[in-house]
Amino acid sequence: MKLNLRIGLALASALALSACVSPDVVTKTQVGDAKLTCTEIEVQLNQLEDIREEAKKGKSMSGENIAAALLFWPAVIGNHSNAKQALEAANERHEVLVALAERKRCKL
Template sequence: MKTKLTIVAAAAALTLSGCVSPDVVTKTQVGDSKLTCGEIETQLVQLEEIRAEAKKGKTVSGANVAAALLFWPAIIGNHANATEALAAANERHEVLVALANKKRCKF
């Protein structure tokens, strides 16, 4: 019995560690006005990676299904985090694009 419980706990831990947990960025950051065009471009690329990860968290994936079966609150938290991260990334994107336009960046 103890062995089965250990196996189930280990499987749950592995499954939950596979859940998507994208970064939630802030809309504006200290020093935004000092960013160069190259730095803005780099941040835009990083935002696309965060968006892609957030979108994974909102889809039905093997990790999300397993999490729902083993510990259903994890899927709710995962989806909420992904939604928040995607909204924050979209807001940050708007700020960076406006800043790039103001600085007349060409990329």
């Protein structure tokens, strides 16, 4: 019986941790920004949209976040904090890339 309980707890913990959202937190500026081509700028802007979408999942009341809250409530706090940080960083990076695109007269 104790073995089944331990296995159940291990599976529940694994499920809770797998529900955690951890979007990338990008840096505002990067080495080599000045050398980016218009195409590379556009690719990075598209990647930022993916990061934003992932971050929004971490801030929402999705089924995964509710499951994490029920099984391991500190995960919700971590999800929300990381998602907020990732969203802010993506917005700052977006501003840098848009300004760079304008300087290079890119048509995005």
